[in-house]
Amino acid sequence: MSGFAAVLRKDLRLELRSGESTLALLALSMLVLVVLVFALGAARVRSVDAAAGALWVAMVFAGMLGANRALLAERDNGAIRGLLLSPLDPSTLYAAKLCAALIFMAVAEVGAVILMVLFFNLDFDASMARLAPILALGAVGFSALATLLSAITGRTRGGDMLLPILAVPIFVPALIAGVKASAAALAGAPFESMGDWLKIMIAFDVLFVSAGYLLFEHVVGGD
């Protein structure tokens, strides 16, 4: 378990030092929201459906960028080989990378939610509290998937392009559930009414965290 803490601490320290990933994630989230505001037009900007959709588009794009960057740091000087050579378990490495990705994504999401409220003329009220667990579930699922897949795409030609092509279709169920639940939350619906959507997201998270944990050793290392 000390390996897990060491890798996570090292990733956070690197991030605090440069702030590159989180800043890039925030900037990208903001740009996506701005583009969607213009694309949707002023008339639809007040709708919670549009706001929820925009938030999730921002999240998917930011998450992709974050996942690409997270493994980039390990590629400098071939540090990933140093990690694979150490007694560290690949599964533990996956868990640590997942946690780091999750923390960066959470920070970027807080920023994205604030921008969404401003851009889409919403209010900071109780709906934000209901939005938080939905976004957290979405971030877990996406980080789990993207951490696994970026280990694949990072080692193939044109991998940066391949990551969205592989990740987005697989993420669809969590995306559908997340957008629907977020829209309901923003519209002020009670928590119980979105139970089914939350169940889908929980199922997705459990499945992909365990799949990543078990399969990660096959995508890093060797040859």
Add this chain to the structure above:
Amino acid sequence: MSAPVVETRSLAKAYGLAPVLREVQLRLLAGTGAFIVGGNGAGKSTLLRILAGLEAPSAGHALVFGQDTRRLAARYRRRIGLMAHQSFLYPNLTARENLEFYGELYSLADPRASAHQWLGRVGLADAADIRVRAFSRGMEQRLSAARAMLAEPALLLLDEPFASLDHDGAEIVAALIRGAIERGACVLATTHGIPEIDGVELAVFEISRGRLMQHARKEEVRRGGRIRSLLGR
């Protein structure tokens, strides 16, 4: 007589259609040092990577501590130190932070003290809190050596340990290699020229056309190397 630390049986490796290593038979015991010489691309680094378990052989077997390197359990990986062309260091961490991080990965009793000690041994105590990205190539090489030896591995694999080191740096690394052999580790290193390390008997191998050959006399290799370089390798 204890079992060999390194043993390869008819080891072969090819990238695509290009054979890099052929029929490599190597046996190294604990407390011995061996150097492999050979031109660029002769397969020296490939052999070290296979022994470290980072690459799989195309044919034959590579055994380290009696274990197949294709699936080395954590407790065997722990006893291997690899110093490769790439330093495995994080440019945005300081020298001390890099060593402490690897110390934690290898679950050393006191990563902080070990890092401090090794920084002193490789003569980087003054540069401990400088980020590695600001290091010169020679400093990075010394830190890379410290990183490889940090956990006192029983098998030390060094790829061009003297590359881009000045005289002092080479002395330091040579002393570390001697120290490792004296404490009973097995050291396998690659070099371009034949190294001299005072007080240590080194076996010398040469890789030529993918084959590993042992040389009793160092002069022979030196002459062979000169002839090959005259022919344009």
Add this chain to the structure above:
Amino acid sequence: MNNPTIRNWLGFSTLALMLASLFMVFDYVPPDAEMGIAQLIFYFHVPLAWVAFASFGLVAIAGIFYLWLGDQLWDDLGYAAAETGMVFCTLMIVAGSIWAKPIWGTWWTWDSRLTMTFILWLMYGGYLMLRASADDTPQVARFGAVIGIVAALDVPIVIVSVRMWRTIHPAVLVTKQGTHGLEDPRMIWTLMVCLAAFTALWAWLLMLRFTQLRTRSRMGRLSSRIAFATAAASDPK
């Protein structure tokens, strides 16, 4: 499995079954009273769906076996299944779309089944793009196996989520949905023959491609052995 006799036998039975199914669709079976002649597309659409899903299932099974046993055979099987699955899935979507135009009045609607199929198509399209963008190394084979497994794990969640997505929103079109009342026994017979024909076609194509990939893997190993032998032969004495 690699026996050419079986392959030829499969090829001929595919041909015979295909001709039989064409005859049954165009001459034997009565067209649906409500949907008219375009309903006949259904007899090929359903078998296409079956073989496409079977292929994708096979990709996941082959992936599990590859990661477990590490035998190149399983990777070749998974790759062949993904490719044939993609061909049949594309055809299913195209045929379904052509069926939807006269019956539903639109080429495409975000109906739950259509959406689910489309997502599957995207997933395995990604798998094939990954394979196309890289050389065939054991590493890429493992990548393919992992993606095949992950995609298959995702399918149940996709089905549930897409179904909920569509039931909560009212359908844009009032459609005469999936439940086809095959009241005439001739319809059932026709569907059975078509299913058999496409299963045979699938098995034949899969076998062709699989055998080919097997040959290619074996040749790769052989040429590397020849390279070693050539190098050994030119060694100085």
Add this chain to the structure above:
Amino acid sequence: MGAHFGYLFAAYSIIFIVIFLYVMFIWRRQAALDAELRTLEARMAALAERSAAGGPTEPQSEA
């Protein structure tokens, strides 16, 4: 009823054309594979000839 015949015809022809194209694709891959096999055979023949002419060239082990 006959009005929809165009759709039916389109669907069936597309299915058969695509399957035919896929078979063609397999066929062409096979041709490439056969060509590769011939070069391999040529290399093997050359190797056999050389070893017949130059005496035994079995790899010797050393070290």
